[in-house]
Amino acid sequence: MHDYQRLLALNLLAYGAQKNLSVEHLCQRSDIDLVALKADGPLTTRQLDDLWINATDLSGDALFGLHFGESLQIAALGVVGQLIRNSRTIGEALTHAASFTHLLTDALTMDVERTRSGFSVQFIPDKVRQRTAPAMFRQLVDFMMAFLIHEVDGLVLARIQPDQITFPAPIADGPEYERVLRCSTIRAGDSYELTFAGEYWSEPVLLANYDLQATLLQNVNAMTRSYESGQRMSDRVRSYLLANANLGLPSLDAIAGNFNLSPRSVQRKLQGEGLTYQQVADSVRKTLAIHFLESGRHPTKEVSYILGYNELSAFSRAFKRWTGTTPGGYQKNQQS
Template identity: 35%
Template sequence: MNYKQIMLQALIAFCEDRGLDSTKIVALSGFSIAQLMNSRKFAITDQQIENLWKNIVELSKDKLIGLHFGATMQLAALNTVGQIIQTSSTVRDALLQVRSLMHFVTDLYSMEIDLSQKTCGITYHKNEGFDHLPTTQMQIGDFLIALTIYELKGLLLKNLKPSMVGLPNFDREHHLAYETILQCPARKSAHYIVEFPKEYLDFQIITANYEIQTLLINQINQLQNPKELSGSLSKRIFNYLITNSYLYSLSIEAVAGNFNVSVRTLQRKLKDEGASYLQIVEEVRKSLAIHYMRNSTSSVKEISTILGYAEPSAFVRAFKKWTRKTPTDYRTSCH
């Protein structure tokens, strides 16, 4: 499996989701979509990838697009996550697995795990020989930081809050954006680093809902673009939430940050389409709840947790409002 190719394919899909012309971006970068999709003859040079990142940054007008991409990459990286889940029992095990897989994903960085008395730091060191690829180096570093945080949250089924994130290219102008996307304090540092309490290392990672993760990635296209939402932005936000909701819910601040607008602007644009953020979240939960109850064997408690409900009883009440049946009765009626 070519993880680098998978990542680039996911990057192009991410660009399309943000309304960018992916065909134009790829052509400007010196290769074609066909080359990118060809699994047997995938041959794109480092310079072409550098051109790709430069064009994406320029056309999106978003210097933090690597962070945004990392925050949405989980599903595209699920083949790797599936392997980690099936061979690990704790966060410590999972991180060691990730470190051993790093060279499959990128040659630009090496991953180290640094322990102190109270904290664990995941550090990404730049490898030598890639200074001629500055844009790729920066965006991939940002990508790795965001991906690490979001995947750790997913593996724990908890809203993990790192103690600190360090970024070599930290820019005070984007300080609020960093903290909105990464959901923790950010500062300038010599290397890319995510620091979190050491106690997390011994936490058990999820295993039971791997079925749900696989189910969602295999059928994600069937759930996108719901008929209940008519506006273009409303559907884009719905699709974004769907592809990021297999492990936890996202705040309006995180979504606005991903679409590179303020919360107020996002709310105003949705209002113009006759929709609201809460309405879209409700539609996402409804779609996923019905999908999981119909197609998986996961328990009501597991599904309610994945959808962000504090108690299964709250999920049951919502499900009855949507379908006029309890989740258990609904599942029985489908089989």
């Protein structure tokens, strides 16, 4: 697991200690060797997931992630935090934060989008991680939302307030979310999203240091390359396909070029993991097909085109092989 995920775990434990939790008991329940963790020892995804769940349980605070995010300072994120603090504007700081979210977690990605009237920050779940560890995921997304809002304050010495917040699932304590997230307009929707007025985007960051920022970017980019090089090739390919799904699924040649490898090298690495590119691509197609159909925003023919099928019949056959039903049958089951 990456150093920044370990850093997040240590900060979570420190916050737990502030809430009078026994750190030793929390680590024991999460199967974590605290001495080894402090000494740069390894931490698995399962251990970190369990840490979130056990901290929530032992604290008796159903909104543990929300309150942890409210309290954590950006300096706790090391070089990534420094990079955000030395950005020129709020918009640039958020863009950097989105680019390096993967260093903190593999359970979600962060997307920043400008609109005519403002901008939005969306937290996009990894569907598998969300499905296999829903309690952890909900605490994590609460943490990310609260942390973003409260740490932006320190960059500009102003009280930043979202215009609107969207959750795809019901929230347990509306008034507390309104207090921590500073927004009374909390709606049900298709995403985890914060919407802000456009005036904040160009707000200058008080501590900006452009020369230092360039150095920090080099350091963080080097960490990203190290992180990616340690990933399984199938995970790298899957992440790339999902990230670029709006452009249609790229060819093996295009992916290999992005990784600075030959197509044969990518194939060989995948074969070493017992997979082919076609198998990975089909897995991504299945994930995306289900996502697009469940959203209800795209007709079946458009989904087929997005996923690279020349004919609707070919997509229908593939979807039935994946799920046991046709795309139309799947949508009907979702609506019933």
